[in-house]
Amino acid sequence: MIRNDVAITPELVKEHGLKPDEYDRFVKLIGRTPTITELGIVSAMWNEHCSYKSSRLHLRGLPTSAPWVIQGPGENAGVIDIGDGLACIFKMESHNHPSFIEPYQGATTGVGGILRDVFTMGARPIAALNFLRFGEPDHSKTRHLVSGVVAGIGGYGNSFGVPTVGGSVGFHPRYNGNILVNAMAVGLARTDEIFYAAATGVGNPIVYLGSKTGRDGIHGATMASAEFDDASEEKRPTVQVGDPFAEKLLLEACLELMKSGAVIAIQDMGAAGLTCSAVEMGAKGNLGVELDLDKVPTREEGMTAYEMMLSESQERMLMVLKPGMEKDAEAIFRKWGLDFAIIGKTTDTLRFVVKHQGEVMADLPIKELGDEAPIYDRPHLANTHQPVIAPDSVKPPVSHGEALLKLVGSPDQCSKRWVWEQYDHLILGNTVQMPGGDAAVVRVEDGPKGLAMTTDVTPRYCEADPVEGGKQAVAEAWRNITAVGGLPLAITDNLNFGNPERPEVMGQFVGCLRGISEACRALDFPVVSGNVSLYNETNGQGILPTPAIGGVGVLDDVTVNASVAFKREEDALILIGETRGWLGQSIYLRDVCGREEGAPPPVDLAAERRNGDFVRQLIRSGQVDTVHDLSDGGLALALAEMAMAGRTGAIVTSAPETMPLHAFLFGEDQARYLLAVRPDDAADILYEANAVGIPAMVLGVTGGDSLILPGREAISIEKLKAAHESWLPDYMAGKA
Amino acid sequence: MKSAVVVFPGSNREGDVMRALRSAGSQVEKVWHAETDLPAGTDLVVLPGGFSYGDYLRCGAIAGRATVMDAVRAHAARGGLVLGICNGFQILCESGLLPGILMRNANLKFICHRQFLRVERNDTAFTRAYAKGQAIDVCVAHGEGNYTADGETLKRLEGEGLVAFRYSDASGQVTADANRNGSMNSIAGIYSDKLNVLGMMPHPENLIEDLVGGTDGRGLFESLVSSFATAA
Numbered sequence: 001m002i003r004n005d006v007a008i009t010p011e012l013v014k015e016h017g018l019k020p021d022e023y024d025r026f027v028k029l030i031g032r033t034p035t036i037t038e039l040g041i042v043s044a045m046w047n048e049h050c051s052y053k054s055s056r057l058h059l060r061g062l063p064t065s066a067p068w069v070i071q072g073p074g075e076n077a078g079v080i081d082i083g084d085g086l087a088c089i090f091k092m093e094s095h096n097h098p099s100f101i102e103p104y105q106g107a108t109t110g111v112g113g114i115l116r117d118v119f120t121m122g123a124r125p126i127a128a129l130n131f132l133r134f135g136e137p138d139h140s141k142t143r144h145l146v147s148g149v150v151a152g153i154g155g156y157g158n159s160f161g162v163p164t165v166g167g168s169v170g171f172h173p174r175y176n177g178n179i180l181v182n183a184m185a186v187g188l189a190r191t192d193e194i195f196y197a198a199a200t201g202v203g204n205p206i207v208y209l210g211s212k213t214g215r216d217g218i219h220g221a222t223m224a225s226a227e228f229d230d231a232s233e234e235k236r237p238t239v240q241v242g243d244p245f246a247e248k249l250l251l252e253a254c255l256e257l258m259k260s261g262a263v264i265a266i267q268d269m270g271a272a273g274l275t276c277s278a279v280e281m282g283a284k285g286n287l288g289v290e291l292d293l294d295k296v297p298t299r300e301e302g303m304t305a306y307e308m309m310l311s312e313s314q315e316r317m318l319m320v321l322k323p324g325m326e327k328d329a330e331a332i333f334r335k336w337g338l339d340f341a342i343i344g345k346t347t348d349t350l351r352f353v354v355k356h357q358g359e360v361m362a363d364l365p366i367k368e369l370g371d372e373a374p375i376y377d378r379p380h381l382a383n384t385h386q387p388v389i390a391p392d393s394v395k396p397p398v399s400h401g402e403a404l405l406k407l408v409g410s411p412d413q414c415s416k417r418w419v420w421e422q423y424d425h426l427i428l429g430n431t432v433q434m435p436g437g438d439a440a441v442v443r444v445e446d447g448p449k450g451l452a453m454t455t456d457v458t459p460r461y462c463e464a465d466p467v468e469g470g471k472q473a474v475a476e477a478w479r480n481i482t483a484v485g486g487l488p489l490a491i492t493d494n495l496n497f498g499n500p501e502r503p504e505v506m507g508q509f510v511g512c513l514r515g516i517s518e519a520c521r522a523l524d525f526p527v528v529s530g531n532v533s534l535y536n537e538t539n540g541q542g543i544l545p546t547p548a549i550g551g552v553g554v555l556d557d558v559t560v561n562a563s564v565a566f567k568r569e570e571d572a573l574i575l576i577g578e579t580r581g582w583l584g585q586s587i588y589l590r591d592v593c594g595r596e597e598g599a600p601p602p603v604d605l606a607a608e609r610r611n612g613d614f615v616r617q618l619i620r621s622g623q624v625d626t627v628h629d630l631s632d633g634g635l636a637l638a639l640a641e642m643a644m645a646g647r648t649g650a651i652v653t654s655a656p657e658t659m660p661l662h663a664f665l666f667g668e669d670q671a672r673y674l675l676a677v678r679p680d681d682a683a684d685i686l687y688e689a690n691a692v693g694i695p696a697m698v699l700g701v702t703g704g705d706s707l708i709l710p711g712r713e714a715i716s717i718e719k720l721k722a723a724h725e726s727w728l729p730d731y732m733a734g735k736a
Numbered sequence: 737m738k739s740a741v742v743v744f745p746g747s748n749r750e751g752d753v754m755r756a757l758r759s760a761g762s763q764v765e766k767v768w769h770a771e772t773d774l775p776a777g778t779d780l781v782v783l784p785g786g787f788s789y790g791d792y793l794r795c796g797a798i799a800g801r802a803t804v805m806d807a808v809r810a811h812a813a814r815g816g817l818v819l820g821i822c823n824g825f826q827i828l829c830e831s832g833l834l835p836g837i838l839m840r841n842a843n844l845k846f847i848c849h850r851q852f853l854r855v856e857r858n859d860t861a862f863t864r865a866y867a868k869g870q871a872i873d874v875c876v877a878h879g880e881g882n883y884t885a886d887g888e889t890l891k892r893l894e895g896e897g898l899v900a901f902r903y904s905d906a907s908g909q910v911t912a913d914a915n916r917n918g919s920m921n922s923i924a925g926i927y928s929d930k931l932n933v934l935g936m937m938p939h940p941e942n943l944i945e946d947l948v949g950g951t952d953g954r955g956l957f958e959s960l961v962s963s964f965a966t967a968a
Contacts, residue, residue: 151845154846244790249745422846424848425848427749429752558947
């Protein structure tokens with residue numbers, strides 16, 4: 001008999017990550033000393049990762065509704081209506097802590113978890129994206145982490161059979177001790193065939209599906225709720241192991257089962273495994289849950305109730321089935337070679353009762369486990385502001401051509417082909433725009449619709465000014481979707497920050513959220529799902545504030561889209577939006593001048609909207625098929641990327657005299673797009689822009705095999721491409 | 737023409753190839769790996785891409801011994817057409833229908849990219865819509881595509897004209913750079929002795945529309961459908 005009466009000491013409570021006052025709160029709630037299983041359960045439910053105790057208060061301010069939002073935050077994933085009876089279901093989630101400790105498995109299980117969140121709701125995943133940040137290239141662990149994380153993302157997604165179509169990869173010393181691995185999945189379902197977590201009906205069978213339960217991942221969510229120190233590598237046993245094959249079977253079996261009409265509610269077993277999923281199903285449905293752990297399929301012998309309740313073994317699901325349909329459901333799961341076990345039932349007691357070997361191991365009030373979790377209004381400092389850097393005050397250390405060449409071959413701006421070639425980005429045969437453009441474009445089934453999707457944030461902007469940085473992250477996602485011709489519909493946010501118990505970190509969090517909220521409101525771009533990852537901090541050094549935004553938009557006719565590649569010679573280059581030559585926090589200032597400083601570019605949300613709506617209309621009317629949004633590296637980098645993608649050069653003949661040329665070329669003013677249009681259309685487009693008060697100017701024409709900057713400085717595309725394509729493979733081979 | 741697409745646990749490109757077959761004019765039916773028979777009147781059996789059985793043990797090793805493979809071997813022995821793409825090629829090698837084996841890519845990484853292939857002969861049921869020596873633009877997506885065989889097998893494949901496709905550049909030149917997975921003799925696909933079984937690593941089924949990159953893959957499916965129109 002496994003003993004459940006281990007004495008609960010203050011040390012044991014501390015080991016479970018509960019603060020003394022949190023433990024007292026729990027004891028008061030249940031009116032007695034908890035059992036060890038109960039302590040485990042509450043530690044899982046009340047840790048930062050599951051309870052959002054530091055962030056909940058502030059997340060309430062985010063706009064989460066719009067006429068097209070079917071399901072906002074709070075479910076496994078967000079759901080939006082994309083027309084024609086179809087829903088797009090998506091979410092982004094972090095797997096930062098485990099990926100640092102064990103990069104391959106950390107990344108695979110991150111991808112697996114987010115795919116499961118999406119198909120739990122009845123959607124077939126049609127695309128995956130990610131957002132990755134690593135430490136500085138020279139750091140001794142960086143290569144190993146890049147290699148493992150990329151292989152892990154590919155290893156899972158490729159086998160599962162979802163195209164990984166987009167993402168972002170960057171480096172910064174502030175991620176030396178805490179990398180970011182954020183995975184996003186996008187799925188498709190019919191609007192009348194969406195499944196939710198809330199259980200209904202008393203006495204209905206609760207069914208366990210998928211892989212068996214082992215001892216892996218116990219306390220994984222608790223690990224993700226604490227800072228790292230030098231001993232963190234010892235936490236390797238808390239990292240789970242992914243099995244994409246099992247997940248693929250689980251996907252097919254779940255979708256088949258959903259079609260059969262047997263499913264009342266479904267919840268995947270993610271963080272805190274069986275505990276979290278069972279409690280959520282009951283609590284959301286206002287029902288109690290009774291589990292008999294003797295029925296749980298286990299991989300190892302002698303597992304205790306405590307271990308089963310906290311295991312984070314992957315590829316598992318919990319369902320409430322319609323009574324009488326157990327046999328049909330079991331047949332489907334057996335066909336796919338998966339475990340199927342009835343492990344409990346719903347009750348009307350509102351208690352969470354866990355039995356093992358005939359004994360009650362836990363008996364807790366189910367609603368309160370979630371609702372009564374601590375919530376903190378943590379002290380937060382007002383954001384400090386950096387001075388605005390006047391364009392004139394920055395002297396160019398090298399020629400503009402040299403600067404551009406340096407930037408295209410820099411770790412952050414170089415081609416990430418080495419990464420995305422390890423991801424199957426073509427499976428399903430619907431990838432209209434591959435990685436490397438502004439946003440990925442994927443056809444919806446056989447068309448005519450398409451979805452545009454992207455992941456964005458500029459962490460150095462968020463560090464310098466959290467509010468503007470938060471706005472910019474949303475605006476850039478919106479702009480990237482617009483630049484391919486998509487109508488931006490909604491976002492998922494993955495809020496990666498340091499230790500929230502430090503007031504300056506909490507200040508960054510609060511500031512970024514304010515900016516995100518403002519931008520979402522102004523752009524009608526609500527948040528429908530998300531994840532908060534705090535404690536990304538090692539030995540007191542936190543990451544850059546990194547609220548990654550995953551945006552999704554719709555193209556009514558996917559054949560009408562724009563891409564970055566120059567497509568013809570003699571197209572006119574038109575710059576849309578106002579350029580002031582903003583060099584503060586620019587890539588130019590950082591990577592060419594060696595100064596990471598200044599106020600980041602302000603975001604004028606009205607201008608974003610006006611300029612973006614104008615560009616989208618040009619794409620949708622078929623007038624324009626070549627567009628790039630201007631972001632890191634400004635106009636010059638956009639020109640280079642468009643030239644390289646289209647293997648066609650360009651000559652820039654005009655530049656305003658109101659600012660230094662390097663500020664015009666490399667400034668990172670927001671709300672701007674570069675268009676290449678047929679020469680006959682240029683005048684019309686300028687006229688239309690002028691008529692609605694949108695700044696627009698002709699810069700030059702496409703053609704030739706070089707990029708020629710004002711002042712006649714020419715850089716061959718071949719040279720640009722060589723620099724752009726070589727850095728990452730050379731670095732990974734130990735040559736850079 | 738009637739095609740049967742075999743689905744193993746872990747197959748994941750069955751939908752892609754079914755779409756390509758249908759758009760070329762074939763009837764298509766899915767066949768579960770545990771079946772003992774193929775649907776009546778099956779002209780072509782397709783083993784699609786994916787990670788059957790998770791690629792555990794060895795790619796294609798478990799699927800090569802699946803129940804349905806007896807029926808596939810019998811179909812092939814009767815002269816019936818069999819097409820294995822990617823994991824399907826690996827399964828054909830493991831099931832004994834084709835010689836050789838697919839090893840880890842030379843760089844030990846999964847690679848997904850557009851890839852030109854040179855069509856080595858156009859007098860088979862699979863390639864008649866192409867020109868001999870034509871470079872077709874398709875894609876690859878595999879971790880184990882490095883075709884390897886013993887010297888004698890290789891000599892026989894070359895001597896008897898059983899190499900179907902080779903990795904090439906856009907002009908059809910077979911170069912070392914174009915052979916990214918390190919396959920012997922740049923082999924991307926091979927035929928069985930009777931030319932009725934084709935195994936290939938690249939994915940023609942993903943290049944059947946301009947919207948998603950091009951139409952060079954169509955020829956393979958159109959060849960199959962048209963060869964049936966003539967045969968029947």
